[in-house]
Amino acid sequence: MSDPTVASAPAPAAPARLRVALAGQPNCGKSTLFNALTGLSQHIANYPGVTVDKKSGGYRHNDRTVEIVDLPGTYSLTSFSLEERVAREYLLNAQPDVVVNVVDASNLRRGLYLTFQLLELGFPVVIALSMMDVAKSRGLTLDLETLSQRLCVPVVPVVGHKGVGREELREAISRAAEAPTQVPATLNYxxxxxxxxxxxxxxxxxxxxxxxxxxxxxxxxxxxxxxxxxxxxxxxxxxxxxxxxxxxxxxxxxxxxxxxxxxxxxxxxxxxxxxxxxxxxxxxxxxxxVPLTERIDRFLLHRWLAPAFLVLTVWVIYELSIVQGYELTKVTWPLLAGFRDLAGDLLPSAGFLHDPTVRSMGLWMVDSANALLNYVPVFLILFALIAILEDSGYMARIAFILDRILHRFGLHGQSTLPYILGGVFAGGCAVPGVMATKGIPDQRARMATILTVPFMNCLAKVPLYTLLISIYFPDTKGLILFYLSTITVIFALLVAKLLSVSVLRHMETAPFVMELPHYHLPTVTGVVRRSVDRTWMYIKKVGTVVVAVATIVYVLLQFPGLTPERQAHYHDRAEAAIVDFRATLAGNPLLAAVPDQDSLTRLVNLYTDYRSDRMMVGSREAAEALDARLQDNHPDLAPFLVRSRDPNARAAQGALRDLASTRKEIRRQMKDERIVNSALGQLGRALEPVTQFANFDWKINVALLSSFAARESSVATLGVLFDQPEGDNQTLEERMGAEQKAAGYTALTAVALMLFFALYPPCLATTIMIRVQTHSYAWMTFSIIFPTALALAVASVTYTTGVALNLTGLEMMTGIYVVALTLLILVGLFKAPFGRSLPRPGYRVPEGGAE
Missing domain, CATH: 1.10.287 (Helix Hairpins)
Known part of the structure; x- marks a missing residue:
C-alpha cells in the first residue's frame, strides 16, 4: 500500500451523530461483533450469507449517538450478487462517516481482498480483527503495528462473543471520524x-x-x-x-x-x-x-464418501423432523381440538339449521389456523436440524458437493437448502424453502430456485397422493410413491433449465464463491433460539395469509347460497323432524324441559358437544366425571343425555338421537347444495371445457381451486363433494372411488391429477412469499400462470396419450418417468450455454482448510 498524504485542511467538527457501516466477508464474525456493540441479538450461524438485508442498531459513546449498520456479508464490492449490491449501494448512497471492516484474524489473506476495495472507496476505515482467540488457538501471532502501518488504518483486535476489544473499537471509531481528511491508501496495479x-x-x-x-x-x-x-x-x-x-x-x-x-x-x-x-x-x-477442519473434510468431502454422507444427512433430517415430528402432532392436536371447543363455547350458539355468521366464520378461521399450527412440532425440529447444519459448517459443504450438478440446470450450490426445506422427497414446506433463497448470490439461479421450489413434495401434498394411490394403485403403492417422490425433483431441474435459457437468460450471474468455514460445535442456546425464531416467523407470515385466504374461500363457498325455495324445503323437513320428536315423547314428563324452539336447539347442541366430549375421554372415571358435570350444570337436560335405566329417560334419549341424526343429515345436504351452487362451485363447472382433456370434472376443479389457498384443502373439499349417502359408513377412498369408476374414470385420471398436483402453482402463502422475496408482482403472477399452464399441459398429454395407446395408469406413469429421466440425463450431459461471470470452481476455503 502507498503511504497516505495528510491533507492540509484542519480536522472537521465532530458530528453529533455518527453513522458507521459494519462490512466484512461472510462468516467473519461480523454479526457477533454487531451484537456486542449494540446489544441486539441477530441470528448468528456458521454459514455464509446469514445476513442478507442490512440491519441497524446503535449505542452512546462520549455523549454521541452512534448508529451501526450491519451490511450483508460479501466477498467483494462487485455487483454479482444481491449481498454485494446491497452493501455497495449503501456505501455509495449513505456515505457513512466510518467503515468498520471486520476481518477474521484466522483467515487474514482472504479478508484483505475486501479491505483493499473499502480503502479504495476513500472512507475512513477501522479494521476490527475478529476471532483473535481462534487465531491464537491455531498458532497464529499477528503483528498489529506492522499490519496497521501496511494498511494505513487503525487495527483493533476483538473477540465478539466475549466482548473483548469492544470499548477499544468504539474509541477507534470516534477517532477515525474526527481525524483530518486523508488521501486513501491504494495499491499499485x-x-x-x-x-x-x-x-x-x-x-x-x-x-x-x-x-x-x-x-x-x-x-x-x-x-x-x-x-x-x-x-x-x-x-x-x-x-x-x-x-x-x-x-x-x-x-x-x-x-x-x-x-x-x-x-x-x-x-x-x-x-x-x-x-x-x-x-x-x-x-x-x-x-x-494439519488443521482439524481439513482432517474432517478429507472424509466428508471425499469423492465417493461425500454423496453417501449427504444422503444419510438428508435421511436423518426427514426421519427426525417429518416422521418423528409428525408423531408429536398426536400430542399437540388434542390441545388444538380443545382450543376449537373453547372457541365454540365463546362464539354464539349454533342454530338448528342455520348458524350465526359470526360462529360459522369464526370456527372456519380456527380450523384454518389449526391446520397450520398442527405442524409446528415438525417445523421446530426441522429448523433446529437446519441450524445445527449451519452452525457446524456442514451446510456450506452441501452446497460445495452439489453445485457442479445443479449448475448444469441453471441452479446454484446454495439451491440445496431451499429444496430440502421445500420437501425434496416429501414433507417439507415451500414457504421456508422460498425464504431460504435469500442466501443465493447468483440472481439468475436464485430466481430459478424460487420458481421451482414449489414443485417439491410439501407435506400438504401427501394426503391427496395417499388418497389417489389407495383408490387406484393399492397393489403398487411403493412404486408409485417412489415415482412421485423423485419425479418432482426431475421436473424442477428441467424447468429450472428451461427458465434459465428463456425468461431468466438476461439476469446477471455470479461466480460460485463460497467459504468453507471451520467446523464448530453448535450451542444448544443458539440452535433452540433460531428454531423458535424461524418457526414463529413462519407462523406470523403464513398465519396472516391463511386467515385472509380462509375468509375469501368461506365467502366463495357460502354465496350466493340456497334459493328461497330450497331453504323452505329444508325448513319443512326440519319442522317435520321436530314434530316427530314431540309426538314420540307425548306424555313423557321430560318433554316439559324443552317447551319451545330455543330450548330444543339448546338441547341438540348440548347433545352434540356431549358426544364429542365422550369421544375424547380415555377412561371410565373421566366419563363419570363428565356425566357428573353435565348433571350439575344442566340438571333439566341431563336425563336426555346421561345413560339411565328410567324408561322415560331412555325414550327421551332415543328420540333425541333420531332428531340429532336427522338434523345433521339436513345440515350436511344443505352444505353440499350450497357448495355446488356457490361461486367456487360454478367456477369449477366453467373450467370443465378446459380441464376435460385431463378428464377433470367440476368436483376435481373445485378441489384444486380450494387447494390454492392451502394444499390440505384438496382432500377436505373432496371429502365434502364426494359425500356418502344416508345410512352408509364408507371411507372417502371407497365413496370417491366408486363414484369416479362409475363415471368411467380410471387410474389414468389419477395419474394425470397427481402430476398436475405436483406441478400446480404454489399455495397462496408461498405466492405471497415469492412476492416478498422478488419484490415483484410480475414474478408473483408468473409463478401462478406458468406452473398452471405447464401442469395442465402435462396432465392433458398424460391422459390423452394413455387413452390413445390404451395404457394402464401404472404403465403411463412409468412411461412419463422414463421420458423425464432420459431428458434430464441428456440435458445434464451438456454444459450450460450461459456461463458464470468468473471461471469455476470458485470456492474459498479457510487457510489450511480443504480444497
Missing part, C-alpha cells in the same frame, strides 16, 4: 497502473462525481467493465461516452497485450499484496500441523 491513473485523473476532474464516489475506485471498476459503475457514471455525468470508450479501449488493449482480463489482473494484484502483508504481519507456529 502494475501493468494496469498507467491506465488506472489516466482514468482516475479524468474522472477526478469531473464536477460533482468526486463527491459521490472515489475517482480511483471508479477508474478500476470501469476497467473491470462493471455494469453498475457504468450506470453510476452515466447517472452523474451528462456525457459519459468519452470516459467509457477510453476504459473500453484500455481494457481491450490490456487483454490483447497480456492475455488476461483487467478484472483478473486486478484480483491477482490484490491477492499478491495480501500475501505480502501476511508474510510481514503473521507468524504461524504450527505451519506443519
Amino acid at each position: 502494475g501493468d494496469l497502473e498507467e491506465a488506472v491513473a489516466e482514468l482516475q485523473a479524468r474522472i477526478a476532474a469531473l464536477p460533482g462525481l468526486s463527491e459521490v464516489v472515489s475517482a480511483r475506485w471508479m477508474a478500476a471498476r470501469l476497467l473491470e467493465q462493471d455494469s453498475e459503475a457504468e450506470r453510476l457514471l452515466r447517472q452523474n455525468v451528462n456525457n459519459a461516452h468519452g470516459i467509457l470508450d477510453q476504459a473500453q479501449a484500455a481494457a481491450t488493449a490490456f487483454q490483447a497485450r497480456k492475455g488476461i482480463t483487467p478484472g483478473d489482473h486486478i484480483a491477482a494484484c490484490r491477492d499478491h499484496l495480501a500475501g505480502e502483508i501476511l508474510a510481514t504481519s503473521v507468524h504461524h507456529a504450527h505451519r506443519d500441523r
Whole structure:
C-alpha cells in the first residue's frame, strides 16, 4: 500500500451523530461483533450469507449517538450478487462517516481482498480483527503495528462473543471520524497502473462525481467493465461516452497485450499484496500441523464418501423432523381440538339449521389456523436440524458437493437448502424453502430456485397422493410413491433449465464463491433460539395469509347460497323432524324441559358437544366425571343425555338421537347444495371445457381451486363433494372411488391429477412469499400462470396419450418417468450455454482448510 498524504485542511467538527457501516466477508464474525456493540441479538450461524438485508442498531459513546449498520456479508464490492449490491449501494448512497471492516484474524489473506476495495472507496476505515482467540488457538501471532502501518488504518483486535476489544473499537471509531481528511491508501496495479491513473485523473476532474464516489475506485471498476459503475457514471455525468470508450479501449488493449482480463489482473494484484502483508504481519507456529477442519473434510468431502454422507444427512433430517415430528402432532392436536371447543363455547350458539355468521366464520378461521399450527412440532425440529447444519459448517459443504450438478440446470450450490426445506422427497414446506433463497448470490439461479421450489413434495401434498394411490394403485403403492417422490425433483431441474435459457437468460450471474468455514460445535442456546425464531416467523407470515385466504374461500363457498325455495324445503323437513320428536315423547314428563324452539336447539347442541366430549375421554372415571358435570350444570337436560335405566329417560334419549341424526343429515345436504351452487362451485363447472382433456370434472376443479389457498384443502373439499349417502359408513377412498369408476374414470385420471398436483402453482402463502422475496408482482403472477399452464399441459398429454395407446395408469406413469429421466440425463450431459461471470470452481476455503 502507498503511504497516505495528510491533507492540509484542519480536522472537521465532530458530528453529533455518527453513522458507521459494519462490512466484512461472510462468516467473519461480523454479526457477533454487531451484537456486542449494540446489544441486539441477530441470528448468528456458521454459514455464509446469514445476513442478507442490512440491519441497524446503535449505542452512546462520549455523549454521541452512534448508529451501526450491519451490511450483508460479501466477498467483494462487485455487483454479482444481491449481498454485494446491497452493501455497495449503501456505501455509495449513505456515505457513512466510518467503515468498520471486520476481518477474521484466522483467515487474514482472504479478508484483505475486501479491505483493499473499502480503502479504495476513500472512507475512513477501522479494521476490527475478529476471532483473535481462534487465531491464537491455531498458532497464529499477528503483528498489529506492522499490519496497521501496511494498511494505513487503525487495527483493533476483538473477540465478539466475549466482548473483548469492544470499548477499544468504539474509541477507534470516534477517532477515525474526527481525524483530518486523508488521501486513501491504494495499491499499485502494475501493468494496469498507467491506465488506472489516466482514468482516475479524468474522472477526478469531473464536477460533482468526486463527491459521490472515489475517482480511483471508479477508474478500476470501469476497467473491470462493471455494469453498475457504468450506470453510476452515466447517472452523474451528462456525457459519459468519452470516459467509457477510453476504459473500453484500455481494457481491450490490456487483454490483447497480456492475455488476461483487467478484472483478473486486478484480483491477482490484490491477492499478491495480501500475501505480502501476511508474510510481514503473521507468524504461524504450527505451519506443519494439519488443521482439524481439513482432517474432517478429507472424509466428508471425499469423492465417493461425500454423496453417501449427504444422503444419510438428508435421511436423518426427514426421519427426525417429518416422521418423528409428525408423531408429536398426536400430542399437540388434542390441545388444538380443545382450543376449537373453547372457541365454540365463546362464539354464539349454533342454530338448528342455520348458524350465526359470526360462529360459522369464526370456527372456519380456527380450523384454518389449526391446520397450520398442527405442524409446528415438525417445523421446530426441522429448523433446529437446519441450524445445527449451519452452525457446524456442514451446510456450506452441501452446497460445495452439489453445485457442479445443479449448475448444469441453471441452479446454484446454495439451491440445496431451499429444496430440502421445500420437501425434496416429501414433507417439507415451500414457504421456508422460498425464504431460504435469500442466501443465493447468483440472481439468475436464485430466481430459478424460487420458481421451482414449489414443485417439491410439501407435506400438504401427501394426503391427496395417499388418497389417489389407495383408490387406484393399492397393489403398487411403493412404486408409485417412489415415482412421485423423485419425479418432482426431475421436473424442477428441467424447468429450472428451461427458465434459465428463456425468461431468466438476461439476469446477471455470479461466480460460485463460497467459504468453507471451520467446523464448530453448535450451542444448544443458539440452535433452540433460531428454531423458535424461524418457526414463529413462519407462523406470523403464513398465519396472516391463511386467515385472509380462509375468509375469501368461506365467502366463495357460502354465496350466493340456497334459493328461497330450497331453504323452505329444508325448513319443512326440519319442522317435520321436530314434530316427530314431540309426538314420540307425548306424555313423557321430560318433554316439559324443552317447551319451545330455543330450548330444543339448546338441547341438540348440548347433545352434540356431549358426544364429542365422550369421544375424547380415555377412561371410565373421566366419563363419570363428565356425566357428573353435565348433571350439575344442566340438571333439566341431563336425563336426555346421561345413560339411565328410567324408561322415560331412555325414550327421551332415543328420540333425541333420531332428531340429532336427522338434523345433521339436513345440515350436511344443505352444505353440499350450497357448495355446488356457490361461486367456487360454478367456477369449477366453467373450467370443465378446459380441464376435460385431463378428464377433470367440476368436483376435481373445485378441489384444486380450494387447494390454492392451502394444499390440505384438496382432500377436505373432496371429502365434502364426494359425500356418502344416508345410512352408509364408507371411507372417502371407497365413496370417491366408486363414484369416479362409475363415471368411467380410471387410474389414468389419477395419474394425470397427481402430476398436475405436483406441478400446480404454489399455495397462496408461498405466492405471497415469492412476492416478498422478488419484490415483484410480475414474478408473483408468473409463478401462478406458468406452473398452471405447464401442469395442465402435462396432465392433458398424460391422459390423452394413455387413452390413445390404451395404457394402464401404472404403465403411463412409468412411461412419463422414463421420458423425464432420459431428458434430464441428456440435458445434464451438456454444459450450460450461459456461463458464470468468473471461471469455476470458485470456492474459498479457510487457510489450511480443504480444497
